[in-house]
Amino acid sequence: MRHQEFPPPAPRTGPLRRPVFAAALAGVCLTAAGCAGDGGPVPGAAPQAASRAASSSPSPFPTSSARRPSAPAASPSAGATSAHPLPRGPLTGRTVVIDPGHNPGNRDHTREISSQVDIGTGRKECDTTGTATDAGYAEARFTLDVSRRLRTLLEERGARVVLTQDGDRAFGPCVDERARIGNKERADAVVSVHADGSATGNRGFHVILPAAVHGGAADTAKIVAPSRELGVRIAGHFLRVTGSAPSNYIGGSTGLDTRADLGGLNLSTVPKVFVECGNMRDPEDAALLTSAGWRQKAALGIAEGIGSYLQR
Template sequence: MPYDHLHRPRTARRPLALALTVLASAALLAGCGDGQAAQPGGHTPGKGGGTTGPRTTGGPTAPGDPSPSATATATTAGAGPLAGRTVVIDPGHNPGNFRHTSEINQKVDIGTGRKECDTTGTSTNAGYTEAFFTLDVSHRLRDLLTARGATVVLTHDADRPWGPCIDERARIGNKAHADAVVSVHADGSGTGNRGYHVILPALVKEGSADTTAIVGPSRELGRNIVAEFRRATGTAPSNYIGSGTGLDVRSDLGGLNLSTVPKVFVECGNMRDPEDARLLTSAAWRQKAALGLADGIETYLEG
């Protein structure tokens, strides 16, 4: 659950910031944005991870607390169907956000108003955090896309103490002139609420936000991801958001409002539902999820 992307009433999500970084190591984390508000039965700021599983206060250690500012570095591949294309992957939340609540609670401009920099994200009841989930899936997705020739940029790689904030996440995609941006998340809704959904930008033209040029392309990107995610994972679209379409439109997410390139948020499943949690904590299923995202992105980019 991206904080910025906090849905109308959701459950378990705190303001957290996303960081920008190099798509580095090929090693995949065993666990896997935008500050968002909860939607019906979704994540809400202020809820943290459990007491077991990967520690959300983990993350890279370094002398002092370096500034969360960073320079995006891309991993570029050679030949392949996506050669010459740039994709930005935005892993929802940063494992270090739990230790930097004052920083991630500071509000930033999202065009339509001001919102917390980010949230901590949600977790399964057993303590497997969204921040670890999103990073793991993002690494898998990066590897699949670079193998297909794309240049891939990560907004962060848990290489900074917290963040980046939701507005910075948007700027990273804009600065990269990305052909597509996908923000990876997992929801924190109630038991019985299952399935994935893709959040699309609403038509917003207010303050520093103007999504006029990206609403159409982002919807096409979202539709392709919905179809390919279902094919790759065998799971169904959300039974509690989107009326079975797997699509949801939001005007309250800074990461979407401030984007000038096609961008969507993907809630891969509901971490608070036991059945969905079983899938989300499976490395084999996370690989399928990454494949679904990669196939959806490729289908979109190939027109």
């Protein structure tokens, strides 16, 4: 059945039932070299496919736990933030940072994005260009569109939303700055939106969770557990709303992937995950990712996962 097409939201300006098991979204930028959505491989590190460790089977939809107090408001960051009065809703008082992976302008600034930045466990590229469908629909366009839709949905629920970039920068930001934006905002949750670029036949979505990392400026000890809960909830709602299956090639069918080589996660001091919404190089997944109607569903699935996490 053809998806209903929704018009793209203005740059500034709500199901299918299947068994709910944990699935997640990874932030990898895929190229022939297998670079990550947060920069290429750390020099000397094993290839991505070999370095990804499937996490233990997560519990679907955590039941209930104590609600966290809202973080104090922070001064505006370099990111694009909610610029209009917000309605009161279930997420009033909460701050969410959305990180649209890559940037459409990165391809014109290869020298700048190739500069190395410190990610705690080593050094990696500032950013990467991201992948694209065979027909040329760029991951950077996809991530920005889904992120804007996601912002609208979260703002309708009362959340204050900050984007790390809103098509308002020539390139980047670098992965370390993306992490700093979430940290400076004292975000209750940060989600980095991506799409994968693996081989044909590799399908589905997955969520990347931060590993326990301690080195240099990186120390994820306090965010590993809450980030996992955020990721599990997003994965469950993404599955329910979009009908897409968890990845058949990453995460051992759990849809969750834990990684220690992504600066955007390593340098975060607040709960954060990456969501890989599908594989742009697979024709079936590409048909979904290029559908405006499906992108609206993807944004809704992520929004409901974030809301479930923040209202727990």
